Amino acid sequence: MDAVAATKIGAGIAMFGVAGVGVGLGLIFSALVSSVARNPSARNEVFNLAILGVALTEALGVFALLIALLLLYT
Amino acid sequence: MAAEAFHIRPLEQFELASPGLIGRSVNFTYSNIVMIIGAALVLALLYYGAKPRAVVPGRLQAAAEMAYGFIYDMAVDNIGPEGRAFFPFVFVLFFFVLMGNLLGLVPFGFTYTSHIAVTAALAVLVFVVMTGVALIRHGWSFFGYFVPKGVPVALLVLVVPLEIISYLTRPVSLSIRLFGNMVAGHVMLFVLAGFVVMMGSAGAIGLIGSVAPLALNIAFMGFELLVAVLQAYVFAILTCIYLHDAVHLH
Numbered sequence: 600m601d602a603v604a605a606t607k608i609g610a611g612i613a614m615f616g617v618a619g620v621g622v623g624l625g626l627i628f629s630a631l632v633s634s635v636a637r638n639p640s641a642r643n644e645v646f647n648l649a650i651l652g653v654a655l656t657e658a659l660g661v662f663a664l665l666i667a668l669l670l671l672y673t
Numbered sequence: 674m675a676a677e678a679f680h681i682r683p684l685e686q687f688e689l690a691s692p693g694l695i696g697r698s699v700n701f702t703y704s705n706i707v708m709i710i711g712a713a714l715v716l717a718l719l720y721y722g723a724k725p726r727a728v729v730p731g732r733l734q735a736a737a738e739m740a741y742g743f744i745y746d747m748a749v750d751n752i753g754p755e756g757r758a759f760f761p762f763v764f765v766l767f768f769f770v771l772m773g774n775l776l777g778l779v780p781f782g783f784t785y786t787s788h789i790a791v792t793a794a795l796a797v798l799v800f801v802v803m804t805g806v807a808l809i810r811h812g813w814s815f816f817g818y819f820v821p822k823g824v825p826v827a828l829l830v831l832v833v834p835l836e837i838i839s840y841l842t843r844p845v846s847l848s849i850r851l852f853g854n855m856v857a858g859h860v861m862l863f864v865l866a867g868f869v870v871m872m873g874s875a876g877a878i879g880l881i882g883s884v885a886p887l888a889l890n891i892a893f894m895g896f897e898l899l900v901a902v903l904q905a906y907v908f909a910i911l912t913c914i915y916l917h918d919a920v921h922l923h
Contacts, residue, residue: 654907658850665853672684
């Protein structure tokens, strides 16, 4: 197969990494909901930690997206 | 109608041009102009916010106090009492990154944090500061940071190189997280806008259908605003966490 087709297929394969990010985000928010249900008064503190966790996890998804975009457009 | 192909080239938006004769000789580009605008905005907020000195603050003074208090609390809560010394550093990092991310979402603005040169420079600066602080405070026992407590001696051969590698990848992850978020976000906005143009030029039905990528683009712009603020916050809070590790060595 020629190189252009291979890069486009590679871009599609690179996005498989985002599946792990989806699982990770689900775990973070399930822990957030459980902990707020147990102790509603801790909501603000735990929410800040959850947002920090979301930003760190999404960074890994962005790494995968970056590779896909670089493959597609350069 | 001419049937020439319409190519979406989203990475061209990050190319830099140097305006004027002085610009071209010293490579003073549009990115630098936006950096100066961002710095002027933050300085204006602080200066005009601190001017009234009312005990009951008006809106601008309240905004300046909230900005100061937010970063001060972040630094002192995460680093401890020694965080006061690092407060200006964290303040500058947070607002430099915030302005870079936000000014790119304004029409005719430019996201200077979408260049790996800028984010890598910031990340290397944070790395040098945190390693320097740890070495100056703790001397040679800084290398005890890589030997965590409670690890059996047999596993140390595995754990210590792993700890060293994860320490050395801190600047890499800091820079690529910010750079990747900004590039991916702006490429998505550009590609969706390209779709609007492509559908809009495909006749009457295409014109009506082009509302769909336009609506998606508007929603995505809102998401990009969230990501801009969040990435600035994450950069600052990770800097605070790394400085806590440097100051307290655990």
